[in-house]
């Protein structure tokens with residue numbers, strides 16, 4: 001395991017920390033010239049450099065295959081741009097918007113679906129742009145929920161987050177503030193008492209959705225960070241990406257879901273990997289995803305079952321993609337052992 005005291009942000013730092021061999025430096029530099037790199041001390045400490053297939057390293061250490069773009073891949077795979085009425089806002093569904101506060105993250109995932117838009121120095125919403133975004137939300141009474149996203153909004157200071165949460169909470173029709181983040185797992189020390197306080201708003205519900213892909217990411221420190229949020233009355237759910245070589249086997253996926261539930265985090269989404277550029281080596285087939293979900297349902301508690309979803313390319317939104325246990329004609333249903341049973345039609 002590697003002891004780092006600050007985030008590793010260049011290929012040289014990754015090589016010097018012995019997370020990747022020096023023979024890979026040129027390949028890492030070629031990738032880093034296009035896509036951002038950051039590995040926090042918490043994540044560096046989890047990587048086993050002696051394992052060439054380490055599932056943590058695989059998520060964060062650049063790979064030469066990231067520069068191989070497939071024809072079906074696209075820079076904006078889930079179609080954010082087409083649904084962005086003002087800077088920083090994505091309004092795709094009637095009752096909720098994304099508010100993208102910042103275009104940087106604590107770590108840069110090699111499979112990131114927004115990899116063309118994020119990185120250090122990409123900035124975030126200026127005060128003027130934030131005011132316009134909040135005006136837009138205030139002018140649309142159908143917006144019930146605001147999802148703070150980015151980038152990772154929890155890299156912001158407690159003061160800035162508190163300001164945004166308070167201004168959202170002042171909008172009467174906004175009832176729910178949801179935060180999408182990797183920070184409690186990849187930089188748990190950032191979940192301070194001040195930050196937890198900043199996320200709470202009187203008479204509004206705040207949810208935190210943790211992005212986590214492998215059970216080893218839920219270290220003792222990460223669990224404590226999540227407990228600080230949950231104990232303060234902030235419910236947590238999870239989202240994970242189905243990733244080849246990281247969690248595409250039932251034992252790992254089941255262990256991830258169980259660990260989340262043990263931390264009082266309800267598994268919410270398992271995303272089929274998006275068509276982001278240079279990420280083909282990450283993607284499973286949907287049929288492989290179905291086999292995993294069926295195995296999960298057969299062997300693990302209902303609390304451990306995420307919804308398997310796909311963001312339809314082009315911005316058409318997220319859809320659950322199965323597996324389906326009911327026959328097309330509605331006459332038979334499959335049990336958790338794969339056996340089919342007749343369901344009698346209504347008389």
Ligand code: SF4
Pocket residue numbers: 104105106107108109111112113114115118150151152181182211
């Ligand atoms: S934390 Fe999210 S936005 Fe940031 S690199 Fe990872 S997947 Fe992309």
